[in-house]
Amino acid sequence: MGTFASPTRSATRPHSKWLDVPWLVFLLGLAVLPPFLDWHKQLILLVIGVVQLAEARLVAHWPRRGPILTVVLKILLATLLIDHTGEMIPTINSSYYPIYFVPVITAALYFGPAATLLWTMVTSAAYSSYLYPALKEYSIDAAGYSALAIRIFFFFLVGMVVNRVVVAYREQSNSYQHLAEQLTETNRALERAHAETRRSERLAALGQLTAGLAHEIRNPLGIIKGSAEMLNQKLASANPLAAELSGYISSEVNRLSALVSRFLDFARPLQAETRPMDVTEVLEKALRPVEEQWHGGKVMVVRAYQKDLPQVPLDATLCEQVFVNLVQNAFEAMGEEGGTLRLEVTERESDNRRGVEVRIQDSGPGISPELREQIFNPFVTTKTAGVGLGLSIVSQIMDEHHGWIRLLDADVRGAGFGLFFPLPKAASN
Numbered sequence: 369m370g371t372f373a374s375p376t377r378s379a380t381r382p383h384s385k386w387l388d389v390p391w392l393v394f395l396l397g398l399a400v401l402p403p404f405l406d407w408h409k410q411l412i413l414l415v416i417g418v419v420q421l422a423e424a425r426l427v428a429h430w431p432r433r434g435p436i437l438t439v440v441l442k443i444l445l446a447t448l449l450i451d452h453t454g455e456m457i458p459t460i461n462s463s464y465y466p467i468y469f470v471p472v473i474t475a476a477l478y479f480g481p482a483a484t485l486l487w488t489m490v491t492s493a494a495y496s497s498y499l500y501p502a503l504k505e506y507s508i509d510a511a512g513y514s515a516l517a518i519r520i521f522f523f524f525l526v527g528m529v530v531n532r533v534v535v536a537y538r539e540q541s542n543s544y545q546h547l548a549e550q551l552t553e554t555n556r557a558l559e560r561a562h563a564e565t566r567r568s569e570r571l572a573a574l575g576q577l578t579a580g581l582a583h584e585i586r587n588p589l590g591i592i593k594g595s596a597e598m599l600n601q602k603l604a605s606a607n608p609l610a611a612e613l614s615g616y617i618s619s620e621v622n623r624l625s626a627l628v629s630r631f632l633d634f635a636r637p638l639q640a641e642t643r644p645m646d647v648t649e650v651l652e653k654a655l656r657p658v659e660e661q662w663h664g665g666k667v668m669v670v671r672a673y674q675k676d677l678p679q680v681p682l683d684a685t686l687c688e689q690v691f692v693n694l695v696q697n698a699f700e701a702m703g704e705e706g707g708t709l710r711l712e713v714t715e716r717e718s719d720n721r722r723g724v725e726v727r728i729q730d731s732g733p734g735i736s737p738e739l740r741e742q743i744f745n746p747f748v749t750t751k752t753a754g755v756g757l758g759l760s761i762v763s764q765i766m767d768e769h770h771g772w773i774r775l776l777d778a779d780v781r782g783a784g785f786g787l788f789f790p791l792p793k794a795a796s797n
């Protein structure tokens with residue numbers, strides 16, 4: 369609701385250019401009525417016409433002050449008009465008094481109910497101010513006062529009725545506007561979804577193509593590697609340079625093979641073949657080779673396995689891959705400095721399902737907030753020799769197990785991952 373001084377926010381009143389025409393006709397009509405020759409009256413009517421024509425621009429230019437200024441101007445002009453049209457009789461009796469409906473209706477159009485009431489009071493006060501000169505020269509009887517009161521009541525009645533209609537109109541147009549905005553937003557979301565679908569389709573096609581390509585690259589790589597090793601054997605004693613170069617070929621081919629295998633792991637459709645197993649067993653099995661091949665700083669492994677854990681349905685090969693990836697990442701994060709790797713396995717409930725949670729926490733540098741958002745997306749890596757597929761493979765495998773993987777809240781130091789393997793529905797009840 370607007371206040372006395374400020375129009376309601378959506379107080380843009382409906383305005384059409386042609387509406388000015390009846391206005392001008394109305395003012396012209398007043399101009400030719402008696403007292404016809406009073407040029408003051410003609411001038412005031414002219415100014416009222418100008419204010420009326422300029423009103424839309426005034427309000428557009430000063431959305432807050434414009435309406436106030438218009439109403440004030442109209443009250444002043446109406447008061448002046450009355451002054452120049454009531455000379456023969458007490459001014460207050462001027463038959464032009466309905467001109468006060470103009471400021472009252474204008475206020476009703478721009479403001480809320482309270483402000484409309486207030487502006488109507490100001491208008492009535494302006495009109496009643498003619499009581500003072502009138503009482504000096506004439507005496508007004510009870511019937512005169514009641515006639516005046518009736519006129520003023522009508523100001524209020526018209527103001528309130530018009531304001532009610534306008535407020536309802538404003539509310540309706542606000543709700544339409546809100547609806548239109550919602551529709552635009554929905555359209556935008558739909559467009560985004562379309563674009564996203566097209567993008568995923570392109571990516572899927574590209575994925576299939578590259579998976580085929582990767583598969584085909586494997587065989588020649590094997591041959592190159594075998595040939596390099598043969599060359600190495602044959603030339604090692606005679607030509608040290610050839611031996612060194614064939615060594616490079618072998619090691620680079622190894623790197624390429626690892627990359628291709630990783631990519632194929634990622635692109636291959638997964639099919640988890642589960643059977644009830646002890647999670648800690650798979651975890652230990654994954655930990656061993658990573659520990660053995662680790663050449664960085666010393667890592668202390670701390671185990672906190674809950675006793676009597678239930679067996680959960682697992683695909684042992686896929687889950688080993690999960691734990692290898694996570695433990696490998698943890699070792700790589702701790703790097704040359706080494707640190708502590710904490711492995712926790714507990715039975716718990718998540719989303720109304722019972723299951724087993726594995727937590728893998730390291731004491732490395734942790735994961736930056738920007739990276740946390742995208743760490744499970746493919747090809748996100750900060751490592752020079754990384755592919756950035758490890759965690760996306762892990763999350764695919766966890767989906768296949770109907771479980772989840774989550775980043776644990778950033779601890780004081782290090783990174784932590786939680787993995788949940790649910791028990792079958794019947795067993796978890």
Ligand SMILES: Nc1ncnc2c1ncn2[C@@H]1O[C@H](COP(=O)(O)OP(=O)(O)OP(=O)(O)O)[C@@H](O)[C@H]1O
Pocket residue numbers: 630693697698701730732733734735743748749750751753754755756757758759760782783784
């Ligand atoms: N334990 C961790 N501590 C700190 N950062 C980590 C940890 N685990 C993952 N990250 C960050 O997440 C990124 C993505 O990990 P992800 O395993 O998916 O790929 P990668 O290890 O870089 O490459 P690869 O495909 O060879 O595994 C890493 O590059 C690293 O920046």
Ligand SMILES: [Mg+2]
Pocket residue numbers: 693696697758759
């Ligand atoms: Mg990794």
